[in-house]
Amino acid sequence: MAEKDYYKILGLDKNASQEGIKKAFKQLARKYHPDLNPNDKNAEEKFKEINEAFQVLSNPEKKEKYDKYGDSAFSEEDLSQFRNFNFDFEDLFKDFGFGDIFNIFGRGERGYESDYQEGEDIRYDLNISLKDAFLGVKKTIKIKVKERCEECNGTGGKESKTCDKCNGKGKIRTVKRNGFAQFVSVSKCDKCNGKGFIITKRCDKCNGKGFIEEEQELEIKIPRGVNNLQYLRVQGKGGIGINAPNGDLYVVIHIKNDTEFKREEENLFIEKKIDLLTAILGGTIEISGIDKDLKLKIPPATQSHTVFRLKNQGMPVLNSSQRGDLFVKVIVEIPRVGKLKEKKIKEALK
Ligand SMILES: [Zn+2]
Ligand SMILES: [Zn+2]
Incomplete structure (x- = not known):
């Protein structure tokens, strides 16, 4: 058997990376795939050759063997296996783990769910x-x-066999004739649920679920x-x-919900009770801010429900060093009669 140059077949030199090998194969497969070249024996032959080259070079073990010994490293049987495969878009690419067959060929729809x-x-x-x-x-x-269960590679099976109903394709082609017309429909294989294989022995690790x-x-x-x-x-x-x-x-x-602070975006709101005298005479009160104690100056003759604003004492603004403000609503506490000495009230109101 003549020595084959797999690198040359894929248009690569010997230093090609795995990425390069895949890329070259994709490009050539797109050109020579038999489905795109119906009844073209040359294209089919060429495609088999590309496939053979790819099967060897994309597999590190096989590639090493090939690099050392050339294609004589493989038996005739091996080689024919590399060449003979199902000419089916999905199967072909699924095996190679590309998963993007439809992108390659520009088909919009996915095969099966x-x-x-x-x-x-x-x-x-x-x-x-x-x-x-x-x-x-x-x-x-x-x-x-x-x-995903590593043990069974997500299949849920320890052992499996090829589905005999669809021959591992996962789909069934039905041809119906109606007079001269012929209708071909392709549907998901119901025996294997489109997987192409049937589990004969469950995976113990994941209990057949395929995931853990x-x-x-x-x-x-x-x-x-x-x-x-x-x-x-x-x-x-x-x-x-x-x-x-x-x-x-x-x-x-x-x-x-916080018991003290209400929040609106970056601003905080609290209520603070002040006594009547402070409201009338003014003074300084202590406020517990969200992160520290603050002092607030109350001017003389402050009405109940007056709102004071403490700048930059609110919440931080997300992804920024800025802060919102703290709004303090003062509630003037009117003491019950008797608790405060009448004299003192009168004094304050003078
Ligand atoms: Zn498993
Ligand atoms: Zn099936």
Whole structure:
């Protein structure tokens, strides 16, 4: 058998990377794929050759053998196996783990649902205090994450056999004749549910589910100034995807109502009781701010429900060094008669 130059077949030199090999194969496959060149024997032959070259060079073990010994490293049988494969777009590319066959050939639709399914997004509701939102906080949350079972590679089976109904294709072609017309329909194989194989022995590790659910602890960093119902996205921690990315985890922040402070965006609001004398004569009162004690000057003759504004004593503004303001509504406490000496009141009102 003549020595074959697999690199040359793919139009590459010997230093080609795995990426380069895949890329070259994709390009050539697009050109010579028999489905795109019906009844063209040359294209078919060429495609077999490309495939053979790719099968060898894309496999590190085979590639090493080939680099050392050339194609004599493989038996005739091996080589014919590299060449003979099902001329089916999906099967072909699925085996090679590309998963983007439809992108390559520009086909808009996906084959079957079981072939491609994006992982679902998961929501986690996290309660924090207003103080936590003020300071920013790290919280450890526990979530149940589904991870693909490594043991069975997500199939759920320890042992499996090719589906005999669809011959491993996962779909069934039905031809119906109606007079001269012929209708071909392709449907998902009901025996294997489109998978192309049937599990004969369940995977013990995942109990046949194909995934393992485990509790994971995740540390969530909550930034200063976070607001109610804002969320943090943790990429890839949602449901598992099939030939598709995992879903994401959305941590939705709920800020518990604070007994003292009300919040509107970056501003805080409190009420503070002051006594009648301070309201009338004026004075300085102490306020517990969100992070420190503050002093507020009350001018003489202050009416009840007057609102004072303390600049930059509110919540931090998210992703900024600015702060909102603190609004203090003073409530004048009118003492019950008898508690305060009449004389003192009269004095104050002079
Ligand atoms: Zn398993
Ligand atoms: Zn089947």
